[in-house]
Amino acid sequence: MRIPCPYCGERDAHEFAYLGDATVTRPDPAAADAAQAFHDYVYLRDNPAGAHQEWWYHANGCRQWLRVARDTRTHAIAAATSARVSGEPA
């Protein structure tokens, strides 16, 4: 599997560390329902069979966190963008 790093070009996935679902966002810790929201954030996943937005860290490269759009059935990677760039990759 090869990931098109926006900084380093296409690199084999073994250079990267995987974290998981990039669609969950850290909740407001001060909110009244923070316990429930953090439970969902930390533990619950859509785990789709198909298009998936996910975090990969280019550990043996530019050390950037990338948001990667990948299909979990085919492993086909549509795009990868820097975490600092807002919005989902195509």
Next chain:
Amino acid sequence: MSAPNRNRLTSGGLIDREKPLGFRFDGTAYRGYEGDTLASALLANGVRLVGRSFKYHRPRGIVAAGAEEPNALVELRTGARREPNSRATVTELYDGLEATSQNRWPSLAVDALSVNRFLSPFLGAGFYYKTFMWPAAFWEKLYEPIIRRAAGLGRAAEEADPDHYEKATAFCDLLVIGAGPAGLMAALAAARSGARVILADEDFLPGGGLNAEAGDIGRQPAPAFAAAIAAELMNLPNVRVMRRTSVFGVYDSGTYGALERVSDHLPVPAPFQPRQRLWRLIARRAVLAAGATERPIVFGGNDRPGVMLAGAVGSYVQRHAALPGQKIALFANNDGAWRDMLAAHAAGASVETILDVRAEVAPDLVAAARAEGIRVLTGAQVIATQGKTLTGFTVATASGTERIAADTLAVSGGWSPALHLTCHHGGKPRWDEAIAAFVPGTCPPGLTVAGAAKGIFGLGACLKDGAAIGAEAAGALGFAVPALDVPEVADAPFALAPFWHVEGSKGAAFVDLQNDVTAKDVGIAHKEGFRSVELLKRYTTLGMATDQGRTSNVTGLAIMASLTGASIPETGTTIFRPPYTPVSLGALAGHHRGKDFRPVRLTPTHEWARAQGAVFIETGAWLRAQYFPRKGETDWLETVSREVTAVRSSVGLIDVSTFGKIDLQGADVGAFLDRVYINGFAALAVGKARYGVMLREDGMVMDDGTTARLAPEHYVMTTTTANAAKVFQHLEFCLQVLWPELDVALSSVSEQWAQIAIAGPRARDVLARVADGDVSNAALPFMGAIEGTVMGGVKARLFRLSFSGELGYEIAVPARQGAALASALMQAGEEFGITPYGIEALGVMRIEKGHVSGNELSGQTTAGDLGFGRMASTKKDYIGRVMAARPGLTDPERPCFVGFKPVDPSRRLRAGAHFLNLGATPDMANDQGYMTSVAYSPHLRHWIGLGLIKRGPERLGERVRAYDPVRGEEIEVEICAPGFIDPEGVRLRG
């Protein structure tokens, strides 16, 4: 050297008769020639019995001429280089080759286990699932050991593999897999466009089927045509032709795994050459041109040595000038096999009889055969065979049965495209009625199929298709492809009548020769409901052998289909898993074995420590000084105790460079640290350091360490050695993903700084002689952190920290100055008897002091468990705060961190012992916790421990049992506070 080859034609073939090669099979010497495979050389020498089958130990001969070979598996080479299950058909002959038959005892000719043959009526598919159950204990003691000894094929070497392996990566625009007619033309078409092409072929001679082709292409013989194209390709700068290279798997994003057999055709690899090389080929597009595999017809006695695939007979005759026998008969259902056999006859093989299951065969073929004096029987079926190795067979026709003498029976039931790689991404082949074979279905992205691999069986058509597919692939990548002049070859029409199994034939009729699966076994599977292809395979083991069912899968499916009345595609399809052909584990491992299994990280003072006599130990990736024994010391404990005592009484030094070091700069570093540590850092004064604990978002402790503020917007963090990479990655995640608005820049500086700790009452005296500036208690108080210089101008960071509990400093200098700093400190401390100490002594002192370390930071402990509950700020949010409040993490019954000492001070403590209350039965319900770390304290002169026990801090002074049955020990211990030495911390503030 042995006699000349009795079954070798005097001319023809692609062997070099000027280059004879001597080899041995089962101890007997033979002679072959350069260009031979082991199989062709054995046939040329008249060797027909080459192995014993897996289950029934039946005698077996060579069946095929390629990777599909099910029978001719041998142990190649000897000693540490012994290679079991090597296919004789793809083993390139070399001078001195030694091969041994396998799965037989005492000899190939007389095999004791061939009695299984007579038991075979009882050993049908799945028999072992139905028996060996009584009495229950006998399975493991009696039945299974017998089965294990009888099963298996060859024997592994008994020593470490002495050869080397390499891994390499190559990139190309187009990868062409297979250098037969389609592959050569595909590569040529793409290569002439300027595309970067890799052409990989498993054979040592490019050409594939062209090398066994009798006819001409253009005006040259087919092998010469292949050689000319291969030569052109090898001369092009944009082409890499990889011979002896099997592409074995299709992985993601255009990554192909390939195995290059660099030295397997040599007795031993040349100096500095690997035996094999694993290639990761990264291709934008790929063309699969792997050809097709012939399949047999199943009939009783079809496993007798001498029964072969027709194409293989043709190939041995044409390519190797080797005759599989002197009296050859053909049994077929298709025209192609007739033509192969007529060509072999023309080349000098003695084909005497041709049988065809079809009642009607093309008159020109029949006429051609009869013109050569070959007897033709149509509407004929072989119903039995005779001989230990084949001497004849019985044929049934409309007019009755008849015995015919033959030593070779060439069989052809049609051809199956070698579409294996197309299945590697889950693509399912589809059935093509016209050729009665599976053809590629959905292919992995970027892979297209050309020639026989997609069911095009005419040579002329394959050449054209290869050229077209190659051009298409290069064109799709944006290359301008010049037109290629493809030679015209007239293809005869494809004619085949599907026929799989001679029903009612006599004797065992083998579908899968290697796993001894018979047509009757397929029948059992049918009766018992194992009818879908997946169940059929698993129940009967059909297609699970080393040949992956290349010659058996389709036949087995067809027989099952005939039993159920369903069509072949309704019954299932043949799926192939990687690798295409078996790959040695050595190649997949490459250099990563022995000491080179993983890289070694050395500290900046490694050589200095070695000179001091250090004993080193592997700690994760690092090699660290464990202790520094001196002459006369008899065991490690004596050494370690001496080092500890030296530190506590005077001064010692240790390299602590392995700690992770992270540089943080920016306006928001303080705020950032407040969010990642449970305690506060924003208010930390410049020039001060603070101990911090960070959690994972799930509320468990992730890591600890000190972080110092060097300037208002500049902090430097230390992490534990083990978690250095993990913490850095976590901080980057927090910054880049969670809080990109913060003005913080991170940099890992672990490699840039050497860091040496000095500790002991004399530490300041030593430091003062090395530091260029003031290091007095006022200038550098406890938890102080300053930048300055040492050794007369070497940039340094000085931290007043202590892991040992003594007055201590950590001095960081640029990594290249580490060894010099160590020497300078040794010199400065000479008068105090400064002592280098290793991580064992460091561990003893941290346990004496009651600090947590890796054993306590298990990822299963909370801040509260480890006694950091009060450190956690209630005035801010931080990673892990919310989840740490869950009831399961705040349960007062959770085991908590305390110290332990043996009630009898002479007893040794053991980490990993569990705690039980006095008098409690040893069971799970009474488990109170466990000992995390132990050490012998030379200060207290007895063993001490740290551990986690339920409500620990409330139970100081209570006695419990440390229960350690795996080491046969159980002792009474007293719970105490975790600090065994200087609990008030007077020493480190001194």
Next chain:
Amino acid sequence: MRYSFLSILANGLSGQKGWAPAWRDAAPKPAYDVIIVGGGGHGLATAYYLAKVHGIRNVAVLEKGVIGSGNAGRNTTIIRSNYLLPGNEPFYEWSMKLWEGLEQELNYNAMVSQRGILNLFHSDAQRDAYARRGNAMRLAGVDSELLDKARVKAMYPFLDFDNARFPIQGGLLQARAGTARHDAVVWGYARAADRLGVDIVQNCEVTGFIREGDAIVGVETTRGPVRAGKVAVAVAGSSSRVAGMAGLRLPIESHVLQAFVSEGLKPLVDGVITFGAGHFYISQSDKGGLVFGGDIDGYNSYAQRGNLPVIEDVCEGGMALMPRLGRLRLLRHWGGIMDMSMDGSPIIDRTPVPGLYLNAGWCYGGFKATPASGWCFAHLLATGAPHETAGAFRLDRFRTGHLIDEKGVGAQPNLH
């Protein structure tokens, strides 16, 4: 037909004509007391114990393909109960006890072979961790032995003791652990369940749930609607997809785990060995193939296949441990979809949706759990209460913090 030496003899003499289907190829009825979604080992074992232990025989197992075609047939066949934590250990030990009598119970030879599992350690810290685990096993009444290097060497002299990057210091042995023939477990449970009246319905994919109010009262399938008093889901690998049809999000990610088999060899590795300094474990099947594996690939996947980096990593571990493996050949490799839960431990529980029960999150440890998973899931379905050995496998433990995290790596499934 009961399998016996006599049945083999009789069929041998009669040309194998007397065999009958091992289980009926049932068509779905309109309604059952219990529907089990998933015809893998766990689902079939659940059905068997429902019928055998609880007398609930109006049961259907619905399988989208053929039984045993998921992870039940894609694992490395290891059985063991060498767990650390009290939430896990009694359950896996109960499973081991069921393995020990399985063949006689099912009248099917699943080739349970207690060849022993040896977990090697290479450092003092690892030794202490294994001592902790071995002692925890003893407290749970399970066999464990801590071996020093000399004893390991006596068992497996061919391991790399002399030239290793991470020298072997010893190992934790569970002698009662071993292997079983994975397909035979599936077929044995199927056959035994079928004989008790359970309908095994193949090629019947569940496409949705039938609801009445909040409650689930049946399933929609590719072979029509089927109603049930209780719907039990045992589809590890696809749990999120099936639960998603009921509107549930699970603490589970699907990951690919690769497994490997070599060409057949004469006996070489007697028991199961796990390497402590890399991701590699190995055993040898009765047919002679070395069966080995390592770490999961580490990314969400439903593809049932992995990539070269892990293949290489596994073989590197193999060569580091057993340098005589170099000239042996990898015959096949494949991938299974693992239900990687957020703490690395399974879930056997009712769900917030009335009528829907969940058996999921087996990570890469599902095969060894098969008998106890079936037993405990059946117990929950029949009695409404968790079985005493599976009480920790609750779905709400992530909310309450009563996690069962053997490795201590937290809520990151690819690290478990």
